[in-house]
Amino acid sequence: MKSIDTIEGIARKTLHEELVERLRDIILEGALDVGAKVPERQLCERLGVSRTPMREALKVLAADKLVTLIPNRGAVVRGLTPEDIDELFPVIGALEALAGELACKRINGEELDAITGMHEDMVDHYRRRRLGEYFQRNQQIHESIVKASGNGVLQEQYRALSAPLRRARYVANLSDERWAQAVSEHEAMLEALTARDGARLAGILKSHLSNKHEAVLRRLEAEAAPAR
Amino acid sequence: MKSIDTIEGIARKTLHEELVERLRDIILEGALDVGAKVPERQLCERLGVSRTPMREALKVLAADKLVTLIPNRGAVVRGLTPEDIDELFPVIGALEALAGELACKRINGEELDAITGMHEDMVDHYRRRRLGEYFQRNQQIHESIVKASGNGVLQEQYRALSAPLRRARYVANLSDERWAQAVSEHEAMLEALTARDGARLAGILKSHLSNKHEAVLRRLEAEAAPAR
């Protein structure tokens, strides 16, 4: 029998916690322009809360590097500069490499089957050139590997660092060559994971991320150029 | 004559920012017992602020995993469980390994000289068995390598993850063998760094951290046993 606490879900979240989630989603969704000021008054009205929990939530988001707080001038949505991207990818690459290594030691058949299924789905989406679905599966595979590492700290760091990149990654696979290369890298990843070859999987992940990094950079350049 | 721009603006931090720093120091210093409730009223009185900025600061510290906020029950100082330590060390090891790799590419003579000096100091403290000073230099060397990576994200992640461990590390090098081993590992680190051999340095750092991990665990076991 369920305990009394489990009934109705432990909906005992404080208001500011819910606000953190809501705002994080809103920001990561891209519903607020980067660099745009976030007038807390408006946010409060729209979400129906007072300023106190809203300000607490903004402080937390600032600690997460999703917004920047300027004293006496409010919060602005933080965007990623090319320098940020250059710094983020190597760190994420190192984290994923570690995750791959650990995952090879601890993954069980069930988890491996699930990842294999996602991979097949992903390849299918690739064949049909369904970019959105492809990316979704792709993201899911990476997250599953990190999760399979069984290391909560690692999982949390990975999540925090890669969340702001999701938008950037969405525009990464432009060229057909890069796309094909990425898929073949994923094939190699799955092989190494199935063989429980941690060192190999780590190496593949690291270079996979490095390639993704370059692809994102080139895409950003291509976007910046015609914008002038 | 100096331009108006060169006059440095008065460093105006908001109250809650200062509070975050103060509280972080207080907690990392160990001035508050782990697991102890933190009555915000008392903290406010002692630090002479009202509850609003204090609560904002606590939210930020909770996001940093330094305290745990329990709805309607306040904040407790978060301690490290053995499981936390098991999860933290591999991640820190991966970050340091990456830092070593990057540092070998970017480090300049000046930085290398500084680290070499620290290393010699550290060895001197080792010979005289000055544990406190040894650890200080040791910490400084690791931080310098991370800094020499030139990657701000990496630096920040490293700082956030290793801060809670500082206390644990202080009790790490107990046995004479482990201490001697650590010093020789540091010798190898300096060699690899001087030779700009990134791959080697990365490998050394990773196993160095792994050894530190085991030493900390053994020390914790030894402490826990007689405590019963």
Next chain:
DNA sequence: TGACATCAAAATGAATTCATTATTCAATTT
């Protein structure tokens, strides 16, 4: 004596209020 219920005191969550700092815009000066 011990378990349970009830009530008071204290602590936290959130809203409101007050004070200080930016921002905007009009008026004046060069």
Next chain:
DNA sequence: AAATTGAATAATGAATTCATTTTGATGTCA
């Protein structure tokens, strides 16, 4: 006409107030 000053307005920072929940004590009854 452009720029600078100054006042009015709006926004933020922090304190206070109010409401809800927890906690602890007291008293009752088995």
